[in-house]
Amino acid sequence: MTTAAIIVAAGRGTRAGGEIPKQWQSLAGQPVLAHTLAAFAGMRRVLVIHPDDSARAEALGTDALLVAGGNSRAQSVRNALEALEGEGITRVLIHDGARPLVTPDLIARLDRALDDGPAAAPALAVTDALWRGADGEVAGTQNRDGLWRAQTPQAFHFDAILAAHRAHPGDAADDVEVARAAGLPVRIVEGSEDNLKLTFPGDFARAETILKGRRMEIRLGNGYDVHAFTEGDHCWLCGVKVPHSKALLGHSDADVGMHALTDAIYGALAQGDIGRHFPPSDPQWKGAESHIFLRHAIELATKMGFRLMNCDVTLVCERPKIGPHAEAMRAALAAIMGVDLHRVSVKATTSERLGFTGREEGIAAIATATLVQA
Numbered sequence: 001m002t003t004a005a006i007i008v009a010a011g012r013g014t015r016a017g018g019e020i021p022k023q024w025q026s027l028a029g030q031p032v033l034a035h036t037l038a039a040f041a042g043m044r045r046v047l048v049i050h051p052d053d054s055a056r057a058e059a060l061g062t063d064a065l066l067v068a069g070g071n072s073r074a075q076s077v078r079n080a081l082e083a084l085e086g087e088g089i090t091r092v093l094i095h096d097g098a099r100p101l102v103t104p105d106l107i108a109r110l111d112r113a114l115d116d117g118p119a120a121a122p123a124l125a126v127t128d129a130l131w132r133g134a135d136g137e138v139a140g141t142q143n144r145d146g147l148w149r150a151q152t153p154q155a156f157h158f159d160a161i162l163a164a165h166r167a168h169p170g171d172a173a174d175d176v177e178v179a180r181a182a183g184l185p186v187r188i189v190e191g192s193e194d195n196l197k198l199t200f201p202g203d204f205a206r207a208e209t210i211l212k213g214r215r216m217e218i219r220l221g222n223g224y225d226v227h228a229f230t231e232g233d234h235c236w237l238c239g240v241k242v243p244h245s246k247a248l249l250g251h252s253d254a255d256v257g258m259h260a261l262t263d264a265i266y267g268a269l270a271q272g273d274i275g276r277h278f279p280p281s282d283p284q285w286k287g288a289e290s291h292i293f294l295r296h297a298i299e300l301a302t303k304m305g306f307r308l309m310n311c312d313v314t315l316v317c318e319r320p321k322i323g324p325h326a327e328a329m330r331a332a333l334a335a336i337m338g339v340d341l342h343r344v345s346v347k348a349t350t351s352e353r354l355g356f357t358g359r360e361e362g363i364a365a366i367a368t369a370t371l372v373q374a
Contacts, residue, residue, distance in 0.1 A: 010069025116122030221268030239332030
């Protein structure tokens with residue numbers, strides 16, 4: 001995973017009203033930040049929070065890295081960038097936590113823009129007449145030519161923006177200001193009117209209307225896989241090394257549970273199965289770790305504008321016993337897919353000593369995945 005998203009949410013947001021900061025207020029039944037984080041599902045995510053909000057952040061159940069904010073927005077962003085250094089991140093999206101309606105299409109446009117330069121940011125051309133005011137009256141006009149309304153996420157090559165923040169003194173209105181101070185050219189990408197920043201109480205009603213108006217597409221996929229036992233002392237199941245008197249036989253690491261789940265996601269996307277994307281005839285996949293396949297499936301879903309709502313994996317075997325490892329399996333799958341733990345289910349059943357699983361000749365797995373339009 002080489003692209004990360006930094007969600008800046010350490011501010012207090014007093015203009016929005018309410019008893020708690022705006023990013024923690026409810027929008028369509030969930031905290032604003034739950035919507036914002038979901039927009040970047042499948043990426044490495046960093047959530048920058050105020051220390052007073054730690055309990056609220058934990059309650060989200062997110063796998064995002066939590067980083068304490070600084071005394072300024074620029075310092076908060078730098079804290080997040082420093083936390084990501086050394087993880088192999090090559091691109092980063094820096095986003096305001098109070099913009100919960102960013103779309104996959106906008107994220108994809110920014111990603112493409114980074115192919116040709118170190119920085120890109122979304123904006124909308126100013127189309128309204130502009131006035132200067134004083135004492136509640138119009139004091140003059142302002143030419144709007146060449147003026148843009150800036151939005152986030154703002155996208156950068158990771159090393160370039162980290163160096164820019166390290167060299168930048170004081171605060172900045174946004175990360176484009178930091179980038180330009182360091183001499184980085186910033187490409188303007190077309191923004192979206194729906195990508196509003198929640199600032200005033202009325203903005204919440206508008207955001208609710210936009211959410212209700214979006215057509216929600218739901219995709220369902222099923223996956224089924226079987227692997228026979230062979231000689232060995234462990235099995236890989238749903239990303240966990242389970243001690244056993246036998247191993248599973250396969251071209252890759254034979255993680256039957258992860259294979260079934262991967263095929264379920266491909267199925268929901270109408271994108272075939274693992275064999276289509278990683279042919280077993282290709283020697284480079286000999287002994288491959290199955291998280292490669294699963295991560296590819298979830299990244300493909302993100303590119304196609306979907307996110308995982310939930311998944312359910314059932315392992316069918318007499319032995320090894322799955323129960324003691326089920327929670328570790330859930331955690332492993334959630335980490336690989338970059339989703340919250342509550343979206344992943346792993347369970348097991350026997351076949352009552354019937355069939356090949358009953359005779360302990362192998363393990364079968366069934367998986368279901370539900371994807372929703374991001």
